[in-house]
Amino acid sequence: MTTPNTDGSTTAHRHWDEVWKTGDGRADWSTVDPWVADTVALLRDRKVRDVLDLACGVGRHAVFFARSGFTCWAVDASDTAIEQSRVAAAEAGVDVDLRIGPMSHLPYPDDHFDYVLAYNAIYHGDRDAVRGHVREIHRVLRPGGLYQLTMLSRRNHNHGKGIEVGPGAFVQPEATDDKVHPHFYCDAAELIAINEPAALLRAHDEEHSAPGSFHWHCLFELPEEAGGTG
Known part of the structure; x- marks a missing residue:
């Protein structure tokens, strides 16, 4: 059994x-999520050019964005994820800038992207870790940039199970999946607070x-004057 991580870090x-x-x-992570696909019309309307797939997994959304005509970057802390994303991009005949790196220290300069997708990603860790992930998204986004993310809701059936390693964050020592690592759950008020100063444009649970x-499904917008400092 994997040793549970109770220090709240992103593992x-x-x-x-x-x-x-x-x-x-x-196999279960190779199909583009319809909620993500439905956002393309808005991105085109907003003249989005440079997009980042944060914690890209095996590359399903990164390849989708590249095939949709965007200039796409993708990053993941897993070596295997990047290897498989590279294969997927090659098979699709598209270019994706693929890098290995943690959500806490994204390997990109400030104000680099028009849009960031973080699908089932940033809630890994305790509340402080999640806030750090959001700050990094804010840093790499241009003023007025959009970001789309999922967050674990407190309505989720796993909320409250296991060991609480920080406010709203839990580890399940007996789990056989990724719940042996910290997961953070939030309500609507905390969802908004963690993402300040970004404005919430859309959300559903x-x-x-x-x-x-x-899971919360959210679309946020950075203020025009905020810049990439978070």
């Missing part, structure tokens, strides 16, 4: 690095594939 990529090594593990797997 779930260790689990996913193993998942991405198998075809069965990659819905289940993913499993019953009770509620």
Whole structure:
């Protein structure tokens, strides 16, 4: 059994690095999420050019954005994720700038992107870690930039299970999946507070594939005067 991480740091990529090594593990994460695909019309309307797929997994959204005509970068802390994303991009015949790096220290300069996607990513860790991930998104976005993310809701059936390693953050020592690593859950008020000074444009709380797997689905916009300092 994997030793549980109770220090609140972001370590779930260790689990996913193993998942991405198998075809069965990659299969459930190879299809573009419709919620992400539906955002393309807005991105084109906003004249978005440079996009980042943050914690890109096996590259499904990065390849989708590149095929949709955007200049796309993608980053993940998992070596295997980047290897598989490289294969996916080559098979699709598109260019994606792929890099290995943590969400806490993104390997990009300030004010570099028009849009960032963080799908099932930044809630890995305790509240302080999550705030750090948001600050990095703000830093690399241009003023007025958009970012789209999912966050674990407190309606999620895993909220409150296991050991609380910080306010709203839990580890499940007996888990056989990534819940052995810290996961942070929030309500609507904290969702808004963590993402300040960005403005919430859209949000809904819905289940993913499993019953009770509620996640916030959000679209935020940085203020024009904020710049990339977070």
